[in-house]
Amino acid sequence: MNAPDRYERFVVPEGTKKVSYERDTKIMNAASFTVEREDHTIGNILRMQLHRDPNVLFAGYKLPHPLKYKIIVRIHTTSQSSPMQAYNQAINDLDRELDHLKSAFEAEMLKFSRDY
Amino acid sequence: MEGGASYARMPRVKIRELKDDYVKFELRDTDASIANSLRRVMIAEVPTVAIDLVEIEVNSSVLNDEFIAHRLGLIPLTSDRAMAMRFSRDCDACDGDGQCEFCSVEFHLRVKCMTDETLDVTSKDLYSSDHTVVPVDFPDPAGMEGSENRGIIIVKLRRGQELRLRAIARKGIGKDHAKWSPAATVTFMYEPEIHLNEDLMESLTLEEKKEWVESSPTRVFDIDSVTQQVVVVDREAYTYDDEVIKKAEAMGKPGLVEINAKQDSFIFTVESTGAIKASQLLLNAIDVLRQKLDAVRLSDDNVDTTEQFGELGSHLGGS
Numbered sequence: 258m259n260a261p262d263r264y265e266r267f268v269v270p271e272g273t274k275k276v277s278y279e280r281d282t283k284i285m286n287a288a289s290f291t292v293e294r295e296d297h298t299i300g301n302i303l304r305m306q307l308h309r310d311p312n313v314l315f316a317g318y319k320l321p322h323p324l325k326y327k328i329i330v331r332i333h334t335t336s337q338s339s340p341m342q343a344y345n346q347a348i349n350d351l352d353r354e355l356d357h358l359k360s361a362f363e364a365e366m367l368k369f370s371r372d373y
Numbered sequence: 374m375e376g377g378a379s380y381a382r383m384p385r386v387k388i389r390e391l392k393d394d395y396v397k398f399e400l401r402d403t404d405a406s407i408a409n410s411l412r413r414v415m416i417a418e419v420p421t422v423a424i425d426l427v428e429i430e431v432n433s434s435v436l437n438d439e440f441i442a443h444r445l446g447l448i449p450l451t452s453d454r455a456m457a458m459r460f461s462r463d464c465d466a467c468d469g470d471g472q473c474e475f476c477s478v479e480f481h482l483r484v485k486c487m488t489d490e491t492l493d494v495t496s497k498d499l500y501s502s503d504h505t506v507v508p509v510d511f512p513d514p515a516g517m518e519g520s521e522n523r524g525i526i527i528v529k530l531r532r533g534q535e536l537r538l539r540a541i542a543r544k545g546i547g548k549d550h551a552k553w554s555p556a557a558t559v560t561f562m563y564e565p566e567i568h569l570n571e572d573l574m575e576s577l578t579l580e581e582k583k584e585w586v587e588s589s590p591t592r593v594f595d596i597d598s599v600t601q602q603v604v605v606v607d608r609e610a611y612t613y614d615d616e617v618i619k620k621a622e623a624m625g626k627p628g629l630v631e632i633n634a635k636q637d638s639f640i641f642t643v644e645s646t647g648a649i650k651a652s653q654l655l656l657n658a659i660d661v662l663r664q665k666l667d668a669v670r671l672s673d674d675n676v677d678t679t680e681q682f683g684e685l686g687s688h689l690g691g692s
């Protein structure tokens with residue numbers, strides 16, 4: 258009876274930002290990003306992509322609670338970069354990878370339907 | 374720095390089997406996070422169309438109204454248009470009651486049993502207002518020749534019973550309700566690498582070899598009838614159960630076999646409910662994942678740019 262509405266899981270409430278960040282007050286080039294209405298699907302690929310960036314000293318994410326539909330991504334970089342730059346770069350790189358994957362799959366489908 | 378180094382990978386794909394509702398392929402040169410996100414998106418976030426609102430006019434069947442509404446929701450509908458459709462909740466052409474062409478499709482069903490024979494009400498009795506969105510037609514599996522396709526049974530009626538209703542199908546995703554999931558199953562496995570220690574293997578008698586080969590719950594190894602050597606017949610049958618490794622240790626032959634999961638190679642199987650083709654399911658999943666990534670980009674709206682560059686500048690200056 259008092260269960261949250263199902264759409265709460267993926268609809269960002271009005272007046273709430275999809276992404277916000279807060280810089281660490283004690284450590285240089287460290288920040289926590291709060292991504293609303295996302296889960297492991299985005300959290301894990303972001304984290305793993307951030308690990309590929311040599312300027313990233315630390316990258317991790319957490320889903321604080323199963324009924325809090327948001328993830329927290331924490332990034333710490335060298336002075337050569339910034340958490341915001343690394344964050345956007347990770348997204349751009351993932352986007353390129355997926356774009357490539359789509360073309361590769363489409364090409365393979367064409368090849369497959371021709372060969373078999 | 375901007376637009377400089379890119380750490381993007383260039384994954385490779387190889388299709389092994391391709392059918393309308395099934396695809397098996399190899400995915401290489403990427404990691405488990407991408408494989409798992411694709412799997413998650415295929416199951417829970419690729420949109421389809423499914424019945425979401427049912428107005429019952431007459432129901433004198435043995436099933437109650439909500440039971441029938443639930444069963445109608447679970448019928449897969451052809452959803453090739455779903456990616457281009459709007460969600461009812463953010464459709465501005467209608468006030469969200471989901472009765473416009475951009476976000477919904479109307480169905481009618483009118484069946485009455487007039488004979489003494491039980492009448493099956495099936496998905497074939499649903500009349501769609503849109504010929505592109507209709508109940509999925511399951512082709513009979515080969516060998517079931519002659520049996521005509523009867524659709525999915527909704528309810529059975531006896532003489533005098535009637536079912537009359539109007540239903541609205543809407544675009545949705547599996548995260549909202551599983552009825553919207555286009556995936557029957559999506560799985561991936563790490564590709565195994567199996568190395569047999571030939572020298573150690575030769576120290577085994579034929580009996581011991583047989584015993585060891587049989588310790589695997591799935592048929593991964595066999596003995597060549599000519600050379601009497603142990604060979605790998607189906608490495609992908611290995612379920613990472615460790616049984617052959619434990620067996621080798623128990624036989625006093627540790628290191629007889631070494632099995633590693635390749636961390637950048639995956640074998641995917643995708644089965645669709647029929648709402649969209651299995652191959653399209655993967656392509657849609659890639660698009661959905663890209664849209665999701667785009668939505669979580671830090672935009673000017675989110676970032677105070679002067680502050681960002683201010684800090685970056687001061688760091689560069691200070692270092």
Ligand SMILES: [Zn+2]
Pocket residue numbers: 461464465466467468469471472473474475476477
């Ligand atoms: Zn509408």
